[in-house]
Amino acid sequence: MTTAAEHIRITLDGAWRQARERARTDLDRPEFAPHYTPDLDEARAITLKQMRMLAESGYARAGFAKAVGGGGDAGGAVASIEMLAMSDLSLMVKAGVQWGLFGGAIENLGTARHHDRYIGPLIDLDLLGCFAMTETGHGSDVQSLETTASYDPGTEEFVIHSPTPSSRKDYIGGAAQHATVAAVFAQLITGGKSQGVHCFVVPIRDENGDDLPGVTTSDCGHKGGLPGVDNGRIMFDHVRIPRENLLNRYADVEPDGTYVSAIENPNRRFFTMVGTLVRGRVTVGGSAGAAARVALSVATRYALQRRQFSAPGDEKEVLLMDYLVHQRRLLPLIARSYALTFAQNELISTMDR
Ligand SMILES: Cc1cc2nc3c(=O)[nH]c(=O)nc-3n(C[C@H](O)[C@H](O)[C@H](O)COP(=O)(O)OP(=O)(O)OC[C@H]3O[C@@H](n4cnc5c(N)ncnc54)[C@H](O)[C@@H]3O)c2cc1C
Structure with a gap:
């Protein structure tokens, strides 16, 4: 017989009951028991290990669109990540950054060339990424970010640069230790004209975990919670990336530097781009x-x-x-x-x- 408590749970679980039940089963394993270590290295290692276990059980794939190799269940993905918060907020944030923010930027702002290269590895955690939007000077006001991505038609590259102390990327989950690639939000400049904030894929660490040339990362250290998330800062000193690393679903730069977008109004373009990240x-x-x-x-x-x-x-x-x-x-x-x-x-x- 179904008890009153079970009725309430079924009703509260709503349409994504299956995803929530699956999360309950996954998180019931001893490896997901709460851990209260104040040691940051240990806490981060535990959280990453837990994420790898989730990845192995196919946890993240369902949330990506079928067109990019996922299961097309965006609602289920949100419900599943929400369930992680009932177990461990570090795990929820780290998973949310990797699959929701970093993966979401690649999926929603990128095109086939980015999907083919990055989505599979980031789902399986063969590629650890971060979502580098916030800067020391600007958090809520994303349109005023100061990091620049200046196009060089001579080499067909973008030059990613942090021109001021306040343009430092700040509080970026994964930037302190684990991420090797960042989805960087920066002002796109071509032909001397700024076209507003766009997102670029920028490698930040080599396979040994060392900063790549021109990249300086640092660690935000202890926070008032979330010890398992390696939040960090990033500064760029004229870091060159190929033109193709612009996530170009809504706008592109042609080899000669011509800027093209189907959305003419810069405000509409910006809000269309960030609107896709609402998840x-x-x-x-x-x-x-x-x-x-x-x-x-x-x-x-x-x-x-x-x-x-x-x-x-x-x-x-x-x-x-x-x-x-x-x-x-x-x-x-x-x-x-x-x-x-x-x-x-x-x-x-x-x-x-
Ligand atoms: C644990 C943690 C993890 C994070 N991870 C990431 C990450 O992975 N990637 C990333 O890019 N960022 C990350 N961030 C940064 C986060 O996105 C920013 O903190 C957030 O966007 C707010 O920006 P801010 O802190 O600069 O606050 P501000 O923009 O300075 O805003 C502070 C407060 O001012 C008020 N305020 C500001 N503007 C308005 C307005 N227009 N109307 C009314 N009130 C207003 C609000 O009360 C607001 O809460 C993380 C932050 C934390 C704490």
């Missing part, structure tokens, strides 16, 4: 909700076990949950968490369409 935002909101639900579950279960003070005429002490003031603290939060879960499921459905 990351949906995932972050959902994951925050999932992590908060874990804390609420712990508090609720505790209140159903812990007894404090004797009740007159009763041998047993009183359960915390039987105190009205305690109920008033927890029950509205439980109600709100249900509402937010339904809202998140709606959002995923809208995104999936």
Whole structure:
């Protein structure tokens, strides 16, 4: 017989119940048990190992479009990553950066030449990447990023450069240690004219983990959480990349330096490009909700076990949950968490369409 709790879980799981159930089974393995080490190297190694286990079980493939070799289940991918947040936020962020942000940039902003070369390896973690958008000077205001990508028609290369201290890429997940390639957001300049922010594939480390010439990475170190994510900074000193490394789904630069785009208005072009990356935002909101639900579950279960003070005429002490003031603290939060879960499921459905 289905219990009331099971009914509630099925209802809250919504349309992506299967993906959520699969994540529950995967994450039930001892290798995914919470670890509280303050040692950054150890925490990062554990998180990467967990990601490799997920990759081996085909965890990430479903989220990519069928046209690029995936399973075409974008909604399932968001629900799965959200489930990781119930287990370990480091794992959720690291997986979200690799498959959602880095992979999402290659898939949504790139074309066949990028898909053929990068999607398979990044799904299997043969290629570890990072998503280098934020700079020290600009986070929310992506249009004002300062990193430049100047086209040189003589060599048919872009020159990636950090012209000011505030143009340093900052807080980039994977940049401190593991990523060998970055999806770098920079102002595209050709023929002396800036065409706005575009995304470029830029190799940053060699196979030994050392910075490539012209690239300087550094480590953001300890954070107030997420010890398993190697957030770092990147500076570029006139780093040359082939013209083909521009992710050119919405705009391209021809060999002679001519800029071409089907979207004439620069604002519309920019928002079309960043709009394709909305999945990351949906995932972050959902994951925050999932992590908060874990804390609420712990508090609720505790209140159903812990007894404090004797009740007159009763041998047993009183359960915390039987105190009205305690109920008033927890029950509205439980109600709100249900509402937010339904809202998140709606959002995923809208995104999936
Ligand atoms: C753990 C972690 C991991 C990260 N990983 C990555 C990564 O992998 N790649 C990457 O590119 N970036 C990454 N970031 C950076 C993240 O994307 C930025 O922190 C975020 O975009 C916000 O930018 P900011 O910190 O510069 O905040 P700001 O842009 O300075 O904004 C700060 C606050 O100011 C207010 N504000 C700003 N603008 C407005 C406005 N227009 N209207 C109203 N209020 C406003 C808001 O309250 C906002 O929260 C990471 C950050 C963290 C903390």
